[in-house]
Amino acid sequence: MSDTSRDSAFNTGTEEGIATAFGMWIFLASEAMMFAGLLLVYTFGRLDHATGFANASSHLDWRLGALNTAILICSSLAIARAEARADRADRRAGVLLAVTCLLGVLFLGIKGYEWAMELREGLAPFAGLAFAYDGPDADGAAFFFRCYFILTGLHAAHMLGGLACIGWLLATWRHRRGRADFHAVRDLALYWHFVDIVWIFLYPLLYLIAPA
Amino acid sequence: MTRHLITFGALAALLALTTWVAFLDLGAGNPVLALGIAAAKAALVAFGFMGLGRSAMQIRLTGAAALVWLAIFVGLTLWAGLSG
Numbered sequence: 001m002s003d004t005s006r007d008s009a010f011n012t013g014t015e016e017g018i019a020t021a022f023g024m025w026i027f028l029a030s031e032a033m034m035f036a037g038l039l040l041v042y043t044f045g046r047l048d049h050a051t052g053f054a055n056a057s058s059h060l061d062w063r064l065g066a067l068n069t070a071i072l073i074c075s076s077l078a079i080a081r082a083e084a085r086a087d088r089a090d091r092r093a094g095v096l097l098a099v100t101c102l103l104g105v106l107f108l109g110i111k112g113y114e115w116a117m118e119l120r121e122g123l124a125p126f127a128g129l130a131f132a133y134d135g136p137d138a139d140g141a142a143f144f145f146r147c148y149f150i151l152t153g154l155h156a157a158h159m160l161g162g163l164a165c166i167g168w169l170l171a172t173w174r175h176r177r178g179r180a181d182f183h184a185v186r187d188l189a190l191y192w193h194f195v196d197i198v199w200i201f202l203y204p205l206l207y208l209i210a211p212a
Numbered sequence: 213m214t215r216h217l218i219t220f221g222a223l224a225a226l227l228a229l230t231t232w233v234a235f236l237d238l239g240a241g242n243p244v245l246a247l248g249i250a251a252a253k254a255a256l257v258a259f260g261f262m263g264l265g266r267s268a269m270q271i272r273l274t275g276a277a278a279l280v281w282l283a284i285f286v287g288l289t290l291w292a293g294l295s296g
Contacts, residue, residue, distance in 0.1 A: 018268045018270075018271070021267065021268070021271055022268070022270055022271055022274065025271050025274040025275060025278075026274055028278075029274060029275075029277065029278035029281070032278055032282060033278075033281065033282065033285065036282055036285060036286055037285075040286060040289050040290070043290070044293055047294070062231065062234070066227065066231050069227050070224070070227060073220065073223045073224060073227065074220075076220075076223075076257060076261050077216060077217075077219075077220045077261075080216045080219075080261045081213075081216060084213070084216070189261075189262075190262055193257050193258075193261045193262045194262075196257055196261075197253075197254045197257050197258070200250050200253045200254055200257070201247075201250045201254070203230075203250075204230050204234065204246035204247070204249070204250055205246070205247075205250075208230065208231065208234035208246060209243075211231075211234050211235060
């Protein structure tokens, strides 16, 4: 029997929930392939330029990397709790979504501060910018920093996408009443946790090769 | 609630562990350990926060298929790049 109360291609809200989660997991699997390809480029660079990668990595502040990892773990806890509340159609899930949003903005603020420092120190070897690194294996170091900016930049773009979706959810929050209206929270949480997993790999690979 | 808090606590502990071991000189063991801990943290997020173990069968299959494709992709590329 079709649910005439909502405009949906599914017979029940449960069916719709499983279908949207299924779609999100397939999307995340494709995202994993993209990040894996980039990490393979990083791996070959690191194997060919062990010295340059280690020296370049020591220019990053591992404390800021660790702090951002902690912030993302907290944001994952916040959105997991938001999902649990949304699953019970508890509208207070919106508060936890707002907390997730704030933690995401804090993460991007710290990341932006790091990028600004690296640009000021001349450690961005692209777009015609001068590369001011003066340690051993400059080619390897330049390769590391290109990988660093591509990986952290792509990760930050995913964070921005997630924040935009949370913003849309909160903007339409007052219209969401029933359990089926909250499926978007669960799907968004899946995406947010995936972005957290990507950073979990980036933190040791970029910041902890030779921490100073 | 309990599952989420245990997952969060384990992730925080593993964050401290991965940072601490990075300062030990373990040679080739450093990247192996770093990736091992990262994989454990990823599994914690997937099962503790994303509820992969309690999901519908087709979703668990999607997660498993992603791992298999990743293993083929990464394994063959590393083999081709590192052999000879």
